[in-house]
Amino acid sequence: MPKPYPKEFRDDVVRVARQREEGVTIKQVATDFGISESCLTNWIPIADRDAGIRPGPSAADAGERREAKRRIRLLEQENEVLRRAAAYLSQANIAPQ
Template sequence: MPKPYPSEFRDEVVRVARNREFGVTIEQIAKDFGVRPMTLQKWLPRADIDAGTKPGQSRTEAAEIRELRKRIRLLEQENEVLRRAAAYLSQANLPGKGSSPASGRCPHRS
């Protein structure tokens, strides 16, 4: 997958495309900036969403959701480790599991 274009670059290309002179095509602008026309055509509605003029999930919101999902996965893993540790420790503290009788006397001696 190619490296994404910097957001400042995308914003500038979109600005130029929106403010283009009559008769200047998206294809010409894309060529001038060295991007594919289809890429620029995708950037235009994305810019509207990011600006809040069209409904949809902005790039900022999408990044936040990705980070939150990572955090959830990490917390779920930590929770599983704690659950296993609690189960192990509760088994280790059960009577008759290697601990000596409460009286402290050895059962074989009188």
């Protein structure tokens, strides 16, 4: 996966794309900045969500959700380990002596 562009760069490119003059296409703006047209067309809706122009989760919300899912997965793994340990120990306690 290629290294992501810095946020300041993405913000500048999106700003220029929004303020482009009549007759200047998104493709020309992308070419001027050395990125692909599809990259720029992906950045514009993301910037709109972050600015509150479009509905949907912002980048911060997505980061929090990703972190919460990671934490839930870790807790589920810990819970499974404890469940297995409890089952093992309960079997050891009822074994005939």
